[in-house]
Amino acid sequence: MVDLEQYLPILIFLFIAVVLSAAFVFLPMGVARLTGAHAPNAEKLSEYECGFPAFEDPRSQFDVRFYLVAILFLIFDLEAAFLFPWAVSLGETGWPSWITMMVFLVELIVGFAYAWKVGALDWD
Incomplete structure (x- = not known):
């Protein structure tokens, strides 16, 4: 038989997380309505991402x-994320790790040069 009392701290944690997340979502909305900050108008509801209305099909x-x-x-981005743990553990892994990372970096540089050469990064 499973002892369900072991799950009590997890349930308490989940309850607190749900209450706090609901408070962070609904409390500012309620305060805005009570203080009068919630006053939608045409200017507030207009497009704000690019400054002009969308003219094509979304x-x-x-x-x-x-x-x-x-x-x-x-x-x-992932390359940069992999470089830090590799650099930290380089003392334990030694030369094989260094050589492997250099091969990886050369492959990335060749791929980037190819993408640049074929014009994949150019905008018309």
Whole structure:
């Protein structure tokens, strides 16, 4: 038989998390309504992301280059995330780890140079 008393701290933690998250969401909304800060008008409800109303269908397809730039960003972002733990543990892993990381970095540089050469990063 499972002793359910072991789950009591987890349930208390979940209850506190739900109460605090609900408070952080609904308390500012309630305070705004009580103090009069919630006064929607046409200016507040207008487009604010780019400064002008959308003129195309929101379901239109993006250019493939947008996805390529996003993928390149993710690759180089993950590379930076991998470099720190590698550098910290380099004393224990030694030369094989250093050589492997240099091969990895050379592959990334070659891939970046290729993307640059074919014009994948150029916008028309």
